[in-house]
Amino acid sequence: MTMRTVRIRMAAAAAVCVVAAVAAPAASASDAGLWKLSFRAGTAGKEVVLDSAKCGACTEEKTASGRRLAWRGLDLEQGDAAVDVVCDISRNAERGWDEYRISVANRSGVFGLFETEYPRLGPFLKKGEGSLVRPGGCWGGQRLRENVRGRFPFPDWASPFQMAIFEKDSGGGTIVAALDPEGCVKFLNYTDDFRFSVSTPAVDAGVPGKAGAPCFAVAVRPFDGGWVDAAKMYRSWSAGNAMWMKKGPLVSRKDRSAAFRDIGMWFLFQYNHSIPLSRTEDEIGKAVDLVAGRFPIAVHMYSWHKHPHDVLVPDYFPARDGFAEMVARLSKKGVRMMPYLNGRIWSWDHEGFKKAEKWMCRNADGTLHNERWGGKDFSAVCPSSEKWGDWLVVLGKKMVGEYGAGALYYDQIASMTAVACYASNHGHPVGGGTHWVDGYRKSVEKVHAALPDIPLTSENWSEPYTDMFDGFLVWGPNVGNDVPLTPAVYSGYMSPFACRVLRDVTDQAFYALQARSFLWGAQTGWEHPWILEEKYRNRLDFLFKLVEKRRGALEFFADGEFMGPVENRVRHEPLKFKVLRWGRTLDAEMPPVMAAEWKSPAGRRIVAVVNVADTPRRFEAGGVSLDLAPLEVRIVDL
Numbered sequence: 001m002t003m004r005t006v007r008i009r010m011a012a013a014a015a016v017c018v019v020a021a022v023a024a025p026a027a028s029a030s031d032a033g034l035w036k037l038s039f040r041a042g043t044a045g046k047e048v049v050l051d052s053a054k055c056g057a058c059t060e061e062k063t064a065s066g067r068r069l070a071w072r073g074l075d076l077e078q079g080d081a082a083v084d085v086v087c088d089i090s091r092n093a094e095r096g097w098d099e100y101r102i103s104v105a106n107r108s109g110v111f112g113l114f115e116t117e118y119p120r121l122g123p124f125l126k127k128g129e130g131s132l133v134r135p136g137g138c139w140g141g142q143r144l145r146e147n148v149r150g151r152f153p154f155p156d157w158a159s160p161f162q163m164a165i166f167e168k169d170s171g172g173g174t175i176v177a178a179l180d181p182e183g184c185v186k187f188l189n190y191t192d193d194f195r196f197s198v199s200t201p202a203v204d205a206g207v208p209g210k211a212g213a214p215c216f217a218v219a220v221r222p223f224d225g226g227w228v229d230a231a232k233m234y235r236s237w238s239a240g241n242a243m244w245m246k247k248g249p250l251v252s253r254k255d256r257s258a259a260f261r262d263i264g265m266w267f268l269f270q271y272n273h274s275i276p277l278s279r280t281e282d283e284i285g286k287a288v289d290l291v292a293g294r295f296p297i298a299v300h301m302y303s304w305h306k307h308p309h310d311v312l313v314p315d316y317f318p319a320r321d322g323f324a325e326m327v328a329r330l331s332k333k334g335v336r337m338m339p340y341l342n343g344r345i346w347s348w349d350h351e352g353f354k355k356a357e358k359w360m361c362r363n364a365d366g367t368l369h370n371e372r373w374g375g376k377d378f379s380a381v382c383p384s385s386e387k388w389g390d391w392l393v394v395l396g397k398k399m400v401g402e403y404g405a406g407a408l409y410y411d412q413i414a415s416m417t418a419v420a421c422y423a424s425n426h427g428h429p430v431g432g433g434t435h436w437v438d439g440y441r442k443s444v445e446k447v448h449a450a451l452p453d454i455p456l457t458s459e460n461w462s463e464p465y466t467d468m469f470d471g472f473l474v475w476g477p478n479v480g481n482d483v484p485l486t487p488a489v490y491s492g493y494m495s496p497f498a499c500r501v502l503r504d505v506t507d508q509a510f511y512a513l514q515a516r517s518f519l520w521g522a523q524t525g526w527e528h529p530w531i532l533e534e535k536y537r538n539r540l541d542f543l544f545k546l547v548e549k550r551r552g553a554l555e556f557f558a559d560g561e562f563m564g565p566v567e568n569r570v571r572h573e574p575l576k577f578k579v580l581r582w583g584r585t586l587d588a589e590m591p592p593v594m595a596a597e598w599k600s601p602a603g604r605r606i607v608a609v610v611n612v613a614d615t616p617r618r619f620e621a622g623g624v625s626l627d628l629a630p631l632e633v634r635i636v637d638l
Helices: 227-241 277-291 323-332 353-359 386-401 435-450 485-490 507-519 534-551
Strands: 036-040 047-051 059-062 066-074 083-092 097-106 112-117 130-135 140-144 150-154 163-168 173-179 186-190 196-201 217-223 265-269 297-301 335-342 345-347 371-373 376-380 408-411 456-459 471-473 482-484 524-527 561-565 575-581 584-590 593-599 605-611 617-621 624-628 633-637
Touching: 036 083, 097 112, 130 150, 130 186, 140 485, 163 227, 173 227, 217 227, 227 485, 227 561, 265 277, 265 534, 277 297, 277 323, 323 335, 335 386, 345 353, 386 408, 386 435, 408 435, 435 456, 482 485, 482 561, 485 561, 507 524, 507 534, 507 575, 507 584, 507 593, 507 605, 524 534, 534 633, 593 617, 605 617, 605 624, 624 633
Parallel strands: 265 297, 265 524, 297 335, 335 408, 408 456, 456 471
Antiparallel strands: 036 047, 036 112, 059 066, 066 083, 083 097, 097 217, 112 196, 130 140, 130 163, 140 482, 150 186, 163 173, 173 217, 186 196, 345 376, 371 376, 561 593, 575 584, 593 605, 605 633, 617 624
């Protein structure tokens, strides 16, 4: 028995559609603007842009699996005929998709390739007739019907996948994916009329005579069914090709953290530096008493150091007086303490910044890469530096050895933008490529090797970091148009935790958002101490219910594969409520009864169902019929 055809409809997200195949737009020799190349004389010198729409006619020939378009002898300077561009569009019969590849030859003694935009395709939808499942948001994807334009860096939490899914309301859809198994720096570009392209900073950018065009293909394929079916196509490719999948599924990994898998619930403490540690210890003790040994809990601890948050990063010592003793006492009570560390940036205010400046990422014009956090200046450290990995080990060993940390959190690594670094003295090719992901892979492996029994986590998630960390903090605002793209593709290979919901929402909004995160596979919690107040006991009890159901089915939620949301055939009025997103209040709708199907590594299937309404509701789908009490959570074998 299967529920593959009965997907849940998220009202605010315009739901999952069951669709028929539609042909993908294909380029031809007469197509305008299939590619655009930027060349520079050095990374900051004169720029010349070549656009296929303005480069005259190309030659076209058939190949064994498709066709080849070629533009030869293009000028960068008048009469130099320095550039040849060849585009191969081939059919991958096994996968059922078209693959777009580009190669560039550059004979210039002045200019080097700086960035490639290819392929430029679409439109894949007509306005008002479909939606884009664009990578981003708390759960990997968001459903958008308008205002989709933008240039989004990858890897980055705002673009954690290198693919996009276009879905028509009337049936049919197209998935477009960069088949890059190494995760090089790139940008995904969208227009409001549903066109799509991939921009890739060149390797050896601006070096005369160099032409570091992307070495990966971009695939275009129509799909039947809904977005989940498209996601499973991408999962199949990733599992067999991507470097971050080489270690295999979590259930078969010898380096998997059993301690992390066993965590039942998360709490967030000490975000406010003015709160005394004694108060924090009392609050955590209250959490321990309320849990009463039913499951392990973990605490994510901020502001444990003497200086305020995001000040003097990456130096955190000394710790606040009494911190080590507090951790020791709480650890004896079974609490796993995870202190905050940042693994990506360096404060300009830090006394060692000038000495460390040589390790910072550089912009194309040679200036320091700059980011603003909390009104202060920071630079992203280039992870190609061996010393940065060594420093992350020093931080981790000190936190575990001297302060008793039971887990380590390295902020931003899996979340924030991978920076194309144009420094010429870092030992990596100038510009794009894989040095960012490769550098962090080496650095995180160093920490694992030094502390093999300590779970490592990072912020949010993006594809190339899948196998680097034991857990990923999916703390971003949960909103109505979220799509569970991350678990659809990577469940069983990565472990999300947290669902932060602010206290100001209604009870039903809290229940709905927490239930959805449970159904989509997250370890529960990561609330501030307000959740322990008596007036919110109903919310805490609901979280306990979710935790206990999840722990009784870890072979599915922790080890298995998310098969997709399941749609209730019984129609109920959607719940309407407000959610907060970065200071903005948004309207959201969700069904009162939500469900998801999961498959264990052994092939068993379940459907998990939650009624978040305050009245009884009925659920029917795929032969399962349930009468659900208010706030009831059920798991049914299929």
